[in-house]
Amino acid sequence: xxxxxxxxxxxxxxTHVSNRQEELFIYSFDLGTAEPRRPDYVVSPxxxxxxxxxxxxxxxxxxxxxxxxxxxSLAGLAVPLKGxxxxxxxxxxxxxxxxxxxxxxxxxxGVSQAxxxxxxxxxxxxxxxxxxxxxxxxxxxxxxxxxxxxxxAQPYGFNSDLINGLEVVLPTGEICRLGSCAVGSEWFTNHxxxxxxxxxxxxxxxxxxxxxxxxxxxxxRIRGTGQFVVDNEELVPEILFxxxxxxxxxxxxxxxxxxxxxxxxxxxxxxxxxADTEKELEWKQEILWDDxxxxxxxxxxxxxxxxxxxxxxxxxxxxxxxxxxxxxEYVGSIMPIEKYPDCYRIGRKxxxxxxxxxxxxxxxxxxxxxxxxxWTYAFNRAEPDTIRHAKEALHETxxxxxxxxxxxxxxxxxxxxxxxxxxxPATRELMKKIKKLLxxxxxxxxxxxxxx
Amino acid sequence: MYExxxxxxxxxxCPSQACLTKCQxxxxxxxxxxxxxxxxxxGEDSFVLHNCVTCYACEEYCPMGNHPFYLIVxxxxxxxxxxxxxxxxxxxxxxxxxxxxxxxxKPIDGPALNxxxxxxxxPLIQGKLFENIPVISTDARxxxxxxxxxxxxHYAKSSVIKERxxxxxxxxxxxxxxxxxxxxDECYGTYASYCPAVGIDVPFExxxxxxxxxxxLMELKALIKPMNLKVAYQRPCSSRLSPDKHLFVNRIxxxxxxxxxxxxxxxxxxxxCAGTIQGQRVEGSRKxxxxxQRKNIEDMKKAGAQICVFNCPACFQTLGRIVSENGIKPxxxxxxxxxxxxxxxxxxR
Numbered sequence: 170x171x172x173x174x175x176x177x178x179x180x181x182x183x184t185h186v187s188n189r190q191e192e193l194f195i196y197s198f199d200l201g202t203a204e205p206r207r208p209d210y211v212v213s214p215x216x217x218x219x220x221x222x223x224x225x226x227x228x229x230x231x232x233x234x235x236x237x238x239x240x241x242s243l244a245g246l247a248v249p250l251k252g253x254x255x256x257x258x259x260x261x262x263x264x265x266x267x268x269x270x271x272x273x274x275x276x277x278x279g280v281s282q283a284x285x286x287x288x289x290x291x292x293x294x295x296x297x298x299x300x301x302x303x304x305x306x307x308x309x310x311x312x313x314x315x316x317x318x319x320x321x322a323q324p325y326g327f328n329s330d331l332i333n334g335l336e337v338v339l340p341t342g343e344i345c346r347l348g349s350c351a352v353g354s355e356w357f358t359n360h361x362x363x364x365x366x367x368x369x370x371x372x373x374x375x376x377x378x379x380x381x382x383x384x385x386x387x388x389x390r391i392r393g394t395g396q397f398v399v400d401n402e403e404l405v406p407e408i409l410f411x412x413x414x415x416x417x418x419x420x421x422x423x424x425x426x427x428x429x430x431x432x433x434x435x436x437x438x439x440x441x442x443x444a445d446t447e448k449e450l451e452w453k454q455e456i457l458w459d460d461x462x463x464x465x466x467x468x469x470x471x472x473x474x475x476x477x478x479x480x481x482x483x484x485x486x487x488x489x490x491x492x493x494x495x496x497x498e499y500v501g502s503i504m505p506i507e508k509y510p511d512c513y514r515i516g517r518k519x520x521x522x523x524x525x526x527x528x529x530x531x532x533x534x535x536x537x538x539x540x541x542x543x544w545t546y547a548f549n550r551a552e553p554d555t556i557r558h559a560k561e562a563l564h565e566t567x568x569x570x571x572x573x574x575x576x577x578x579x580x581x582x583x584x585x586x587x588x589x590x591x592x593x594p595a596t597r598e599l600m601k602k603i604k605k606l607l608x609x610x611x612x613x614x615x616x617x618x619x620x621x
Numbered sequence: 622m623y624e625x626x627x628x629x630x631x632x633x634x635c636p637s638q639a640c641l642t643k644c645q646x647x648x649x650x651x652x653x654x655x656x657x658x659x660x661x662x663x664g665e666d667s668f669v670l671h672n673c674v675t676c677y678a679c680e681e682y683c684p685m686g687n688h689p690f691y692l693i694v695x696x697x698x699x700x701x702x703x704x705x706x707x708x709x710x711x712x713x714x715x716x717x718x719x720x721x722x723x724x725x726x727k728p729i730d731g732p733a734l735n736x737x738x739x740x741x742x743x744p745l746i747q748g749k750l751f752e753n754i755p756v757i758s759t760d761a762r763x764x765x766x767x768x769x770x771x772x773x774x775h776y777a778k779s780s781v782i783k784e785r786x787x788x789x790x791x792x793x794x795x796x797x798x799x800x801x802x803x804x805x806d807e808c809y810g811t812y813a814s815y816c817p818a819v820g821i822d823v824p825f826e827x828x829x830x831x832x833x834x835x836x837x838l839m840e841l842k843a844l845i846k847p848m849n850l851k852v853a854y855q856r857p858c859s860s861r862l863s864p865d866k867h868l869f870v871n872r873i874x875x876x877x878x879x880x881x882x883x884x885x886x887x888x889x890x891x892x893x894c895a896g897t898i899q900g901q902r903v904e905g906s907r908k909x910x911x912x913x914q915r916k917n918i919e920d921m922k923k924a925g926a927q928i929c930v931f932n933c934p935a936c937f938q939t940l941g942r943i944v945s946e947n948g949i950k951p952x953x954x955x956x957x958x959x960x961x962x963x964x965x966x967x968x969x970r
Contacts, residue, residue, distance in 0.1 A: 273812040431716040458907055472709035473900050473907055
């Protein structure tokens with residue numbers, strides 16, 4: 170056993186550390202197109218103290234460290250580009266507290282979306298959280314790290330806007346708390362202390378989030394999805410504007426895709442509505458479909474497709490079935506909603522060029538303040554040529570996002586480079602100083618957000 | 622191109638104009654009805670074309686064996702006044718496009734049960750009632766190769782039906798069925814009513830699902846235990862194309878010992894599930910659909926129905942939840958028949 174492995178085993182015990190190739194292999198890739206790279210060690214801690222000890226060990230030996238949640242970013246964000254120690258955080262999965270009256274939950278970093286959903290359904294059925302369209306094993310902390318959005322994005326914005334506080338282990342091993350938990354034991358607000366949160370969106374390059382407090386929201390008794398369809402993409406921004414004006418929806422998503430054929434060339438708009446009574450539901454439906462969108466129905470430009478009880482999460486993963494060999498990756502962007510028509514047309518064009526059935530999705534974030542627009546490209550894992558096409562399509566899309574004035578969401582290495590090239594020099598310099606201050610040896614998830 | 626066999630003389634000779642005077646969604650007197658149907662037959666515009674909810678019922682009401690509903694749909698298309706918005710029509714047309722490969726054709730040379738575009742409902746044709754009957758369109762990925770297309774009557778698109786249907790019939794014919802038992806009575810209506818009305822050849826004998834169920838139940842009569850339930854029957858729009866087969870509803874109910882409750886909206890007066898109405902262009906259509914559904918279900922409740930029996934899967938999808946929320950159990954006819962012979966359908970509690 171080498172010295173590092175022995176030291177890691179001393180921290181977490183022998184059964185939760187490995188350098189066996191078959192286990193390293195599992196941690197060498199994600200589900201997207203990024204090139205695989207094995208870590209040298211994988212370790213699975215169960216406490217903050219163990220994480221502190223691992224980071225101190227890594228710092229002493231200048232070994233790269235990559236924190237991993239559910240490993241579902243698709244953009245290769247937790248692929249250990251420079252090897253080192255991969256920290257699998259899934260054992261840190263305690264739901265520490267749910268404060269029902271103040272509507273928040275304090276969680277360890279390995280708690281998954283499904284875990285919190287089922288816990289709330291069982292113990293606090295009047296509360297819910299903003300669950301993303303990611304697979305249920307995606308972690309809450311991982312989603313925050315990439316500024317994810319969930320199915321309450323329309324009223325409440327990005328999930329990272331819903332944080333009440335964080336506990337972070339710095340690269341040098343110290344524990345740091347942000348929010349009300351930094352001055353007392355309560356985790357009910359992130360404000361009003363001086364803002365020093367430099368951990369979100371950094372992909373673990375400035376520290377490892379170990380605990381978080383997340384805002385919860387009223388879970389209405391009835392939740393369901395209504396659908397509207399138009400055949401002119403130019404109408405989508407104004408429809409989204411009108412729908413968000415009503416402030417009656419929990420989630421608004423517009424999409425178009427080549428498969429199945431019924432969606433090809435059409436823009437579907439799904440609107441999640443919640444209500445406590447049938448009366449409230451009918452009132453909201455009347456305002457949304459009859460009053461707000463009635464004019465499109467009457468003049469024949471838009472159609473109401475009906476309302477279905479229960480929520481169906483966005484299923485971009487179905488795209489992986491478009492080609493044999495089931496692979497897909499997408500470029501996400503944060504865009505003004507008025508860019509929807511351009512984004513749709515460009516998506517079709519790039520997809521057609523690379524012989525990939527197109528899939529585009531735009532989710533309202535905030536009251537129409539922006540949208541997360543995603544272009545998804547399917548590939549066959551067994552055919553290098555289709556992977557190459559998907560990769561090229563992804564890069565071309567990254568370029569387009571920047572050209573359109575959007576911001577690439579959870580960019581991979583290529584997208585990070587594009588952003589860095591365009592970043593305001595003073596901002597870049599500030600990032601550099603922060604990075605140097607927090608991670609003097611540059612051990613944290615190296616290769617990501619490299620500030621030269 | 623296939624042409625609708627519609628005889629305007631029959632309308633001129635018609636003593637009742639029942640096609641429009643009996644319409645449950647428009648209030649039309651006899652004189653107006655005659656004027657409007659003649660206008661439509663002559664290719665002129667009519668308020669009927671704009672207000673028709675496409676419930677198919679006028680096909681049944683017509684005492685002259687003409688085809689008023691098929692005519693209305695043809696005129697809606699010709700005059701570009703479809704009852705539903707344009708994107709809904711485009712979506713529906715694309716919905717029927719097969720995109721998951723070609724079907725496997727195995728010749729049967731005998732009777733076959735055709736699932737049409739409802740391959741996902743294979744659980745509804747399990748058990749003794751369906752033993753030894755070959756089934757076609759069993760793969761949901763390929764089901765649109767068997768899609769009868771008649772749904773496009775709701776979308777003012779007779780042209781799509783006429784364009785695609787011969788290919789669908791050819792696919793089915795390649796299985797060499799002598800008789801085609803149609804799981805969905807819209808398929809039966811297509812082959813037994815629509816095809817003869819527009820001159821499309823059908824090289825097999827269509828059999829109504831309920832006729833098949835009744836005969837099978839007769840064979841298994843010894844297994845039937847009277848159910849002593851009070852049921853309401855949700856009659857679908859497509860059954861208006863085969864009113865001669867509607868008698869099998871009562872025959873089956875009698876055989877399995879269920880009592881069909883007496884209510885206002887049954888048989889000729891049955892109300893549409895309103896699934897199509899909610900998406901129509903006429904102002905207030907969504908609310909109107911909700912009101913019709915409420916009226917329909919209140920009628921079932923008032924009559925004391927414990928069970929609502931569905932024929933059409935689309936009606937089930939539209940009304941099933943609402944029926945259930947009102948304390949009435951929704952069930953498909955085939956599952957009810959399975960219960961009657963002592964089988965327990967999936968999901969039945």
